[in-house]
Amino acid sequence: MSTDRIEKQILLRAPRARVWRALSDAEEFGTWFGLRFDGRFAPGARLHGVLTPTTVDPEVGKLQKPHEGLPFEITIEQIEPEALFSFRWHPHAIEPGVDYSAEPTTLVTFRLEEKTEGILLTVTESGFDQIPLARRAQAFSANEGGWAIMVTVIGKYVTHAQ
Amino acid sequence: MRSSSNAGSAHLFAALGDETRLHLVVRLCEEGPMSITRLTEGANVTRQAITKHLRVMEGSGLVRSRRHGRESVWQLEQRRLADARRYLDRISRQWDAALLRLRAFVEDAEEA
Numbered sequence: 001m002s003t004d005r006i007e008k009q010i011l012l013r014a015p016r017a018r019v020w021r022a023l024s025d026a027e028e029f030g031t032w033f034g035l036r037f038d039g040r041f042a043p044g045a046r047l048h049g050v051l052t053p054t055t056v057d058p059e060v061g062k063l064q065k066p067h068e069g070l071p072f073e074i075t076i077e078q079i080e081p082e083a084l085f086s087f088r089w090h091p092h093a094i095e096p097g098v099d100y101s102a103e104p105t106t107l108v109t110f111r112l113e114e115k116t117e118g119i120l121l122t123v124t125e126s127g128f129d130q131i132p133l134a135r136r137a138q139a140f141s142a143n144e145g146g147w148a149i150m151v152t153v154i155g156k157y158v159t160h161a162q
Numbered sequence: 163m164r165s166s167s168n169a170g171s172a173h174l175f176a177a178l179g180d181e182t183r184l185h186l187v188v189r190l191c192e193e194g195p196m197s198i199t200r201l202t203e204g205a206n207v208t209r210q211a212i213t214k215h216l217r218v219m220e221g222s223g224l225v226r227s228r229r230h231g232r233e234s235v236w237q238l239e240q241r242r243l244a245d246a247r248r249y250l251d252r253i254s255r256q257w258d259a260a261l262l263r264l265r266a267f268v269e270d271a272e273e274a
Contacts, residue, residue, distance in 0.1 A: 012265055
């Protein structure tokens with residue numbers, strides 16, 4: 001198992017243009033992810049954002065609420081319309097008052113692939129091996145219980161959505 | 163119990179956040195249990211320094227020692243290393259959750 005990289009895939013039953021807008025439009029991205037950005041996504045752009053509870057799932061939004069206003073910073077890397085979108089950020093940067101800017105970032109890449117059933121979206125996040133071990137440890141101390149709750153909520157959510 | 167296990171994880175990573183200690187872990191991982199004498203061979207630091215590092219890691223539950231004749235033999239506590247992988251599991255779950263929200267977002271909009 002790689003300790004440097006995460007890869008996820010999901011099939012989205014929606015037109016390619018719709019999926020692309022949800023990823024490449026800063027406001028739309030923020031809506032489902034739970035962030036509000038101060039600018040538009042463009043190659044090389046460095047944007048600031050704040051954690052803003054998602055409205056897509058009120059239950060998850062409620063869990064994000066305690067972290068509302070937490071600052072995020074992302075730097076857009078590549079934008080290939082309707083095909084690829086990538087950016088760099090600091091993973092799990094949720095300690096209030098900590099300046100993460102001097103630390104290494106991870107690279108997040110979204111790839112769209114047309115399938116008969118819809119769009120196959122592949123997300124990769126890589127570069128974890130460069131993240132200081134002490135920083136990785138903080139992921140445990142923050143919200144151990146909170147994430148267990150989140151997983152339960154998501155389980156329920158998926159069942160209801162069917 | 164939960165908070166004490168969290169504190170333990172923080173200690174674990176702090177214990178690994180040093181080049182000499184990481185090197186010791188790698189050697190114990192690749193070559194198996196060994197004495198301080200053998201661990202000191204090929205290292206740029208003194209036996210005393212190695213002992214000190216091993217004690218720090220012992221305090222984090224990362225390594226343990228047992229007496230073997232006149233020497234202590236050190237070995238890894240495998241379970242603690244497995245804990246280190248949980249970080250990635252955590253972020254992995256965050257992505258799972260985020261992608262489910264994305265799906266709800268793009269598919270719902272379709273139906274509306």
